[in-house]
Amino acid sequence: MPLEDFAAEMDRCSQCSYCKWIPFDQVRSWRFAKNCPSVSYYNFNSYSARGRYAVARSLIRGQSGYSDTVRDIVFTCMTCGSCDVSCKVCRYNLEPLEMVRELKFRLVEDGQGLEAHRAIIQSLDREQNTMQRPRSGRGDWADGLDVRRLASEKGKVLFHAGCRLSYDEDLQQSARAAVDLFRKAGVDVGIMGEQEMCCGGRIYAMGYREEFARFARANMAAWARAGVETIVTSCADGYHAFKRLYPQLGSGVQVLHTVEFLARLIQEKKIVFRLEVPMTVTYHDPCHLGRQGEPYVPWDGVEKKIKGQIVVYEPERPRYNGAWGVYDPPREILRSIPGVELVEMERIREYSWCCGAGGGVREAYPEYSQWTAGERISEAIATGAEALVTACPWCERNFQDAAGTMGEPMQVYDLVELVQKAV
Amino acid sequence: MALPKEVYKALKDIVGSENISDDPALLDSYRYSLAHTAIHLGPYYDTFTPRGAAVLLPGSTGEVQAIVRLCNEHKIKFKASSTFWSAQGYPSEDDTIQLDMRRMDRILEIDERNMFAVVEPGVIGATLQAEAMKVGLNTHIAGSGCSCSVLAGATSYFGSGPSNLYGGWHYENLLGAEWVMPTGDLFRIGSLGSGCGWFCGEGPGPSMRGIARGFLGAKGAMGVFTKCAIKLFAWPGPESLPVEGTVPAYRVSLPDNFRAYTVAFPSWKAWADAAYLIWDTGIGYLAHRQFNMFGRELKYAMVKILTDPSKTLGDLEELLEDPEVQRVTEASKRDFQIVLAGMTPRDLAWQERAFDEILARTAGWKVEAMNQPDVADWSLLYLLRLGHKNLNLVFGGSYDGCFGLLGTADYGTTHVEESGQLKKEWEEQGAVVQAGGDCTMGPIGGQGGGGTCLWENFTCFDPYERESVEGTRALFDAATKLGLARGWGVGMEKWNAQCRGPDGRTTPKEERDRIHLSAPQPSVFRYQHKIRRAFNPNDLGDAYYETLDDEAD
Numbered sequence A: 001m002p003l004e005d006f007a008a009e010m011d012r013c014s015q016c017s018y019c020k021w022i023p024f025d026q027v028r029s030w031r032f033a034k035n036c037p038s039v040s041y042y043n044f045n046s047y048s049a050r051g052r053y054a055v056a057r058s059l060i061r062g063q064s065g066y067s068d069t070v071r072d073i074v075f076t077c078m079t080c081g082s083c084d085v086s087c088k089v090c091r092y093n094l095e096p097l098e099m100v101r102e103l104k105f106r107l108v109e110d111g112q113g114l115e116a117h118r119a120i121i122q123s124l125d126r127e128q129n130t131m132q133r134p135r136s137g138r139g140d141w142a143d144g145l146d147v148r149r150l151a152s153e154k155g156k157v158l159f160h161a162g163c164r165l166s167y168d169e170d171l172q173q174s175a176r177a178a179v180d181l182f183r184k185a186g187v188d189v190g191i192m193g194e195q196e197m198c199c200g201g202r203i204y205a206m207g208y209r210e211e212f213a214r215f216a217r218a219n220m221a222a223w224a225r226a227g228v229e230t231i232v233t234s235c236a237d238g239y240h241a242f243k244r245l246y247p248q249l250g251s252g253v254q255v256l257h258t259v260e261f262l263a264r265l266i267q268e269k270k271i272v273f274r275l276e277v278p279m280t281v282t283y284h285d286p287c288h289l290g291r292q293g294e295p296y297v298p299w300d301g302v303e304k305k306i307k308g309q310i311v312v313y314e315p316e317r318p319r320y321n322g323a324w325g326v327y328d329p330p331r332e333i334l335r336s337i338p339g340v341e342l343v344e345m346e347r348i349r350e351y352s353w354c355c356g357a358g359g360g361v362r363e364a365y366p367e368y369s370q371w372t373a374g375e376r377i378s379e380a381i382a383t384g385a386e387a388l389v390t391a392c393p394w395c396e397r398n399f400q401d402a403a404g405t406m407g408e409p410m411q412v413y414d415l416v417e418l419v420q421k422a423v
Numbered sequence B: 001m002a003l004p005k006e007v008y009k010a011l012k013d014i015v016g017s018e019n020i021s022d023d024p025a026l027l028d029s030y031r032y033s034l035a036h037t038a039i040h041l042g043p044y045y046d047t048f049t050p051r052g053a054a055v056l057l058p059g060s061t062g063e064v065q066a067i068v069r070l071c072n073e074h075k076i077k078f079k080a081s082s083t084f085w086s087a088q089g090y091p092s093e094d095d096t097i098q099l100d101m102r103r104m105d106r107i108l109e110i111d112e113r114n115m116f117a118v119v120e121p122g123v124i125g126a127t128l129q130a131e132a133m134k135v136g137l138n139t140h141i142a143g144s145g146c147s148c149s150v151l152a153g154a155t156s157y158f159g160s161g162p163s164n165l166y167g168g169w170h171y172e173n174l175l176g177a178e179w180v181m182p183t184g185d186l187f188r189i190g191s192l193g194s195g196c197g198w199f200c201g202e203g204p205g206p207s208m209r210g211i212a213r214g215f216l217g218a219k220g221a222m223g224v225f226t227k228c229a230i231k232l233f234a235w236p237g238p239e240s241l242p243v244e245g246t247v248p249a250y251r252v253s254l255p256d257n258f259r260a261y262t263v264a265f266p267s268w269k270a271w272a273d274a275a276y277l278i279w280d281t282g283i284g285y286l287a288h289r290q291f292n293m294f295g296r297e298l299k300y301a302m303v304k305i306l307t308d309p310s311k312t313l314g315d316l317e318e319l320l321e322d323p324e325v326q327r328v329t330e331a332s333k334r335d336f337q338i339v340l341a342g343m344t345p346r347d348l349a350w351q352e353r354a355f356d357e358i359l360a361r362t363a364g365w366k367v368e369a370m371n372q373p374d375v376a377d378w379s380l381l382y383l384l385r386l387g388h389k390n391l392n393l394v395f396g397g398s399y400d401g402c403f404g405l406l407g408t409a410d411y412g413t414t415h416v417e418e419s420g421q422l423k424k425e426w427e428e429q430g431a432v433v434q435a436g437g438d439c440t441m442g443p444i445g446g447q448g449g450g451g452t453c454l455w456e457n458f459t460c461f462d463p464y465e466r467e468s469v470e471g472t473r474a475l476f477d478a479a480t481k482l483g484l485a486r487g488w489g490v491g492m493e494k495w496n497a498q499c500r501g502p503d504g505r506t507t508p509k510e511e512r513d514r515i516h517l518s519a520p521q522p523s524v525f526r527y528q529h530k531i532r533r534a535f536n537p538n539d540l541g542d543a544y545y546e547t548l549d550d551e552a553d
């Protein structure tokens, strides 16, 4: 939807600033009440969803033009979607997250993208990953794993490792662990190995819509060739791309995050825990698995008014407000591991604080990205937990880096690693 | 117009380069749409408050003082705001510097024994309430909701809400305060000024609360408040709210010493009698005619939507056809919500008995559908935290109040039907939401907990549609006319018309004088004129501090 089509929303935004806070009902302290990393860090109104509506209006009306400040305002948005949840506690006819995404697309289309992002896109074109690493090394993480390569064989279930897990040597044992667990549970899972390509989710969040579509189509074609019916990934960004974005381009493949699949296998007793993992942990909901992990519902409709001036849609428009994201499976897994005690942070589920790695921010604004992760580490520390567990390698990387910089002994795990410790 | 380079540089030296901007797009995020809510003038289609000359984010009282002194030196107007929900916090004249106070957001102290908190401007109702509850205390939250700055409500604007009944209006709760005067000098109000701490707004120490706040608040036109102490009151509930439910249908189940009731009455006289009896008996933690803001005909259907996470506004029409919804809607025509909170089980038992007796004497009833556990728990959370006030704008994106007359319970009940009827006729024309005419809402209890009610008739419209905005303004003009003809006075729809005009800028002086001279107490504005001359010699605020000079008569 072109930016101009959000003009009504720009005017209908009620300037209330709810998008700067977690849903107020859930506020439990002064310290952990904020939700939007960008306005919390940069403070000017323009760095909130509310402010971005106003900035977008100013731009489309030609009242202001592009500047370094405008680029910062637009690209410091993590597209974490926290504003969207808080806004929709009361509003049924605004889509602040969609608008912010569209604003990024517009800047990129107008040649206003960031240099740091452009470098990634250039490398992506060549190497097919966002890590600026050689394509040839993409499958190395799976060296020695007894698993089918679906680039040359057929298979129904595909494990997609994603760019971060394929290349981040510190983290990739969790990808190996996931495949191993599935295999031991009797799942005939395959991988694409060296032929795996970026899902495109991260570049979509940076504003590169066209490039995203190219990767999405290429991936969908590769899956079709291999006969893939179900795709499993441990990456929340990838999950969101496959689950919410690909269907818009025609994908009908079933999408599961590793935690959903593991929870099912544990429930079916195909994975059985034999060892204790004595540890107090807290769980971080990745934005793209939690509030943005709601299933895609196709909609092609128009706005209409009832009762004179009540704005509704014909047919009824799906409402993504974070209510139905993936929150319970990871918690069920943690509660089922012997010895693990789960203590919750204040900001959880749909109003979880972002890890700071999203929207191309980690790549372009490292200090701010680390500050955002640091805020979450502080929140985890406040629970008394020894470890912060998550279900996305981007979150894990950002947390590990921030904990290191802060000198905090907080351990950071992918949930799969704990499962593996216990089997 | 841009600020002179040397002034911008001097300001940058005060706050640091990351806390100042004059980028046009960024400045446009500090302009308020006058096609919008709670402006109490207009609404005016496609009109915005003027672009500021720069926005600054001061981080300390010292920085605020330095900025204000520099403004005096260069005769530059400035306007401070903390949470920016309403139009009066934005510049009304060109070349004004906007101060965004959000970086000063600490709760400096909660004095549990003396029951007050010391806060900076960026502290909002929700965060103060959450911290206060940890020590068995609570804060009053203005009707605008818990997103708003506590300090702004207490020092600078209005401050009335559902907990007036037990907690008092915010201006009554204002204790010691730190005020950067319009000249840049620092003034410590009340006991703070005599070095005795924050506990009192009057004395021992300079009793300047009225001077600094002015009539209904100085609205950012008379310097900057950087800290204030606010009175807290007892919270007989848990240390934090055990919230359950799926977004947005959050709800809270509290211990047995809480009750949230919706009650209704056979006549407006009975309604008013109940309000008086509540005040006389001294029961109740908060009371508000809240959900009627959706309109007499829509309110219960809206409650059904809001308490069911799978529903949306798209379900409204179907719900309105449901006979059960129609029955409850009919039964709750003349309603309000009340929360009882017992400090002890005996206290609650007594309040319950007293309340039942009030209902018996007034022939009122509890609206059972609203008192079912899930709905009552949702309503309880809604009223205690007041965190859903963006629902004011749920329908088309905009609302404003018409009539909105502050007075005794009888005063409101005399005009509610007639004003509702006028509004209903206008609703038929399509510019505003058809909600049943009576969308009157407001607190049951004002100053000192009782004595007054505020009756604001919510008018919901679409700020994006010219016909809707202009139709709303025509309705508001008709409301003013009716109010004057019937002797009720000018309603809320024109409250700010004496400060800001149709172009978003200060109303011409002749018009301001005319309005102030026709006010019930013009001498208030004459007195404020003298205060402004003495305290704001360079006149660096705007017309939101309302004055009437000696020449005007």
Ligand SMILES: Cc1cc2nc3c(=O)[nH]c(=O)nc-3n(C[C@H](O)[C@H](O)[C@H](O)COP(=O)(O)OP(=O)(O)OC[C@H]3O[C@@H](n4cnc5c(N)ncnc54)[C@H](O)[C@@H]3O)c2cc1C
Binding pocket: B037, B038, B079, B080, B081, B082, B083, B084, B085, B086, B088, B089, B090, B101, B121, B142, B143, B144, B145, B147, B148, B149, B151, B152, B153, B156, B157, B158, B159, B160, B161, B218, B219, B220, B221, B223, B224, B225, B226, B392, B544
């Ligand atoms: C939808 C809506 C509903 C409302 N309902 C109510 C209601 O029921 N009851 C009620 O009392 N009010 C109500 N208001 C009015 C007003 O917004 C509130 O009083 C609110 O408490 C103030 O919050 P704010 O975000 O507007 O504050 P701000 O924008 O921070 O400012 C409000 C005023 O105070 C001044 N100010 C703020 N901070 C400072 C400071 N540090 N120093 C000097 N001046 C300062 C500003 O210039 C402005 O004039 C409503 C407003 C809206 C938009």
Ligand code: SF4
Binding pocket: A035, A036, A037, A038, A039, A047, A048, A049, A076, A077, A078, A079, A080, A081, A082, A083, A084, A097, A100
């Ligand atoms: S998506 Fe996240 S970072 Fe962007 S405006 Fe919303 S809350 Fe802020």
Ligand code: SF4
Binding pocket: A012, A013, A014, A015, A016, A017, A018, A019, A020, A049, A050, A053, A086, A087, A088, A091, A094, A096, B390
């Ligand atoms: S985006 Fe939503 S929450 Fe934010 S100011 Fe606008 S209406 Fe309010």
